[in-house]
Amino acid sequence: MTVQNETATGVLLTDAAASKAKALLDQEGRDDLALRIAVQPGGCAGLRYQLxxxxxxxxxxxxxxxxxxxxxxxxxxxxxxxxxxxxxxxxIEKQGFTIDNPNATGSCACGDSFN
Known part of the structure; x- marks a missing residue:
């Protein structure tokens, strides 16, 4: 996992994540979109990511x-x-974006939300 340098957002996007996001944007022919990470209330642990x-x-x-x-x-x-x-x-086990957040003190059993 290669990680970019510290950013204004305080969130790091690995090279693999940036490449996948870029490929998805290129596939759609869009260069006007941003990848947004947001935190919303929800899930059994209290907070849920939206990406x-x-x-x-x-x-x-x-x-x-x-x-x-x-x-x-x-x-x-x-x-x-x-x-x-x-x-x-x-x-083989899974495919998709993952978020590793040091601020999350716990998560629900299904891993869908955090607190």
């Missing part, structure tokens, strides 16, 4: 660039994801 492509620019957004992929974090989510690393895993 999606977004064409909006919200007041207070912090944006970092990783090899042509913009990563956006809204001001309410920023304290919850400070120091987190977003990676992309592609193995």
């Amino acid at each position: 999606f492509f977004d064409d909006r620019s919200l007041d207070g957004d912090v944006v970092s660039d990783f090899g042509g992929v913009k990563l956006a974090v809204d001001r309410m989510s920023a304290p919850y994801v400070q120091g987190a690393t977003i990676d992309f895993v592609d193995s």
